[in-house]
Amino acid sequence: MDLRSIGMGLAFAFMWSSAFTSARMIVADAPPLTALALRFLVSGLIGIALAAALGQSARLSRASWRGVVIFGICQNALYLGFNFVAMQWVEASLAAIVASTMPLLVALAGWLIFGERVRPLGVFGLLLGMSGVALIMGTRLSGGVEVLGLVFCGIGVLALTFATLAVRGASAGGNVLMVVGLQMLVGSAVLAVVAALTEPWQVTWSARLFWAFAYTTLVPGLMATWIWFMLVARIGAVRAATFHFLNPFFGVLVAWALLGERLGIWDVVGVVIVALGILAVQWAKVPGRA
Template identity: 65%
Template sequence: MRMDIRALVMGLAFAFMWSSAFTSARIIVADAPPITTLAIRFVISGLLGIAIAAALGQKISLTRGQWISVVVFGISQNALYLGLNFVAMQWIEAGFASIIASSMPLIVAALGWAVFRDKLTPLALTGLVLGFAGVALIMGTRISGGVDLIGIALCVIAALALAVATLTVRTASGGGNLLMVVGLQMIVGAVVLAPFGIAFETLEVTWSWQLVAAFIYTTLIPGLAATWVWFALVGRIGPVRASTFHFLNPFFGVTIAALLLGEELGPLDVVGVAIVTVGILAVQLAKQKPTAS
């Protein structure tokens, strides 16, 4: 099997951009209301995506499956997953939130076995056990250290929402108009979140260059670029092989948070991240079918 260099670069870029979103979000929610800020980000990212797509000749002419995916992905990925994570990161660290979110491939595999009776190979079963054990180890050390339990609960629910969103990617990535799909699903996220921001938040912002830089970065890079790269990657190599790159997220997430935010990593955290990483990789590799070289 030949190595697809472009897919490799796309996968690494996606993993880095996706993981960095937790650090930029942590900076944002320290000085601005999370739900309102995220809704504004979605509006800007969505309109930019739609405008660029229109300039490239793409039209709002999607298949029925794509429209369903735009709505489901917009609600699950943007409103629920990112919305809950933004709220949670008022109380928990970016690196910890990224580890919980990174467990999404494990959740998908577990749900496939429990709900759809998917068969698990020994490698996949080993990966599931390792992955969840690693997450449990990290959670145990954080809970004993006094981490906010509501924040953890919100992140877990967010990971479940991301798992649902992932199941819709295959439909959304087919039929062309990828950038238009990305833009539209962000508008859906904004529409869902805006009423909650208006109802429950006060628009109080402590302005700083760090806040502005983090907002611009998260709008353009994790918000627009990473989502487009993910759809393109899935369209190029399929959702199973593309999901393999999620195994890099725990490492990237905690590393970026440690470097930019100064978050501390204890020995058990490092061990837990390594275990989760190996577990995710094992689960994803077990899904791949050998192909002729």
Template identity: 60%
Template sequence: MKIDGKAILMGVVFGIIWASAFTSARVIVQYAPPLYALTFRFLCSGIIAVVIARALGQSWHLTRGQWAAVVVFGLCQNALYLGLNFVAMQTVEASLASIIASTMPLLVALATWAFLGERLPPLGIAGLAAGMVGVALIMGARLQGEVDVFGVGLCVISVISLTVATLMMRGASSGGNFLMIVGLQMFVGAAALAVPAVVFETFTVDLTWQLGVAFLYTLIFPGVIATLIWFLLVDRIGATPAAVFHFLTPFFGVSIAAVLLGEELGSLDIVGVLIITVGILAVQLSKQKA
């Protein structure tokens, strides 16, 4: 499938919104317990998406592949990936969390090459190597300073879970009813996080305007709009070409965190982000060429 101007616009908008979610999440967890906040967010996002989907005539009579998308994305992306990230960002900066999350396309390429037998052209291998070097530079610099190793570990586990979900979801985006799929997988995430929220957290919320703005933004934009754009983009151009736009995540992730949260970036951080960005782009372009 050919990437046209509309697909490029969709991909760039998705990349910006997806990257900004780390900054808004960082704000939310400073004022509310992360699992409770995320459960409520998923519940609200799900209701909004399903109501709009029904108003548009979309059905919840999904194909088998779409139900797989609902369950797998609801558990792996929402409950594990976002849940662990929200917990981690109580102590981990948004810029570092976004950098770790941005390695997902590299992990997908590595997994398909190592475990699924897919051939990776020389450009893709070079991109993988570059991405690993970039991550090593950033992590080496951060671990020498004050960084919560446990929180970083949670971010690593979360991106692995998203990688697994991505590998399992090949071909499950066809069949329409995209907004309904988005809403239903939000409900799966809310149900999965409700129990650990009750068991492990105390419901104490510091009501501030910062929390309100961050929560509403996360609810509407990363919660519904970005997910819908992703499903539409994959349906329009395919999963591999769509994944190219993940190379925007490290740049926009650290830029937005620096501007809105004042997070400091060292020279090694900047170099590492550039190397990771080039590595992700090289891997995805090599797949398209192949």
């Protein structure tokens, strides 16, 4: 893995993790699903415009269209939709930690449902990661965390896990930005319908809302997704997914730095355990490394 790939992986992990803090800022002043639908609309249109300017086509293969629909619904509408609603009640750091367990859940589902062989290092990583999650959840629950918000975060990461399993092997066929933009428009359409039926239009306009919305739209929403696709094309999905072990660190760190969220000793211990578990699971998948 060269330095450019490492830089791309670090950038992706930081951008992805920081989205929870900016989302927490947004839902403090705006209805979550409406804001998310608008975010995806803007990101999607920008992505498609840039893709068209680069000569990318919307004429995709059947597998690519399936990925667009599945990811648009499961990742953008369900995963992020449930997380945005949940962050009205739970801290951004906790939402980031729950979401970062996706690689563990993918590995666990592949083992239990699809009968995929898991090396001893992978099994150790699964057990280690889940124990870290249990430690953090036990600490937060005893501290009075909102259970409904935690459940919504759990539903969201399960939707993302399903999407990841469902479209394994699907390729963007060189139309990376076009696929990203189309996925976001699918998510925007689904969320707009739900928001219109369930949310009132109540917005507290502020500079923080503007900058948080602009950041989450352009950086985690568009740039991080594009970098992820490029990283996968460069080093492969297995090696790229190794960078997920940084997500708990960055998620907790950004929330602590920008929102002043609590960071207890057991949170730190739990994050380290989860990160090591994710790293072990992903490292076990790299040929010749287990």
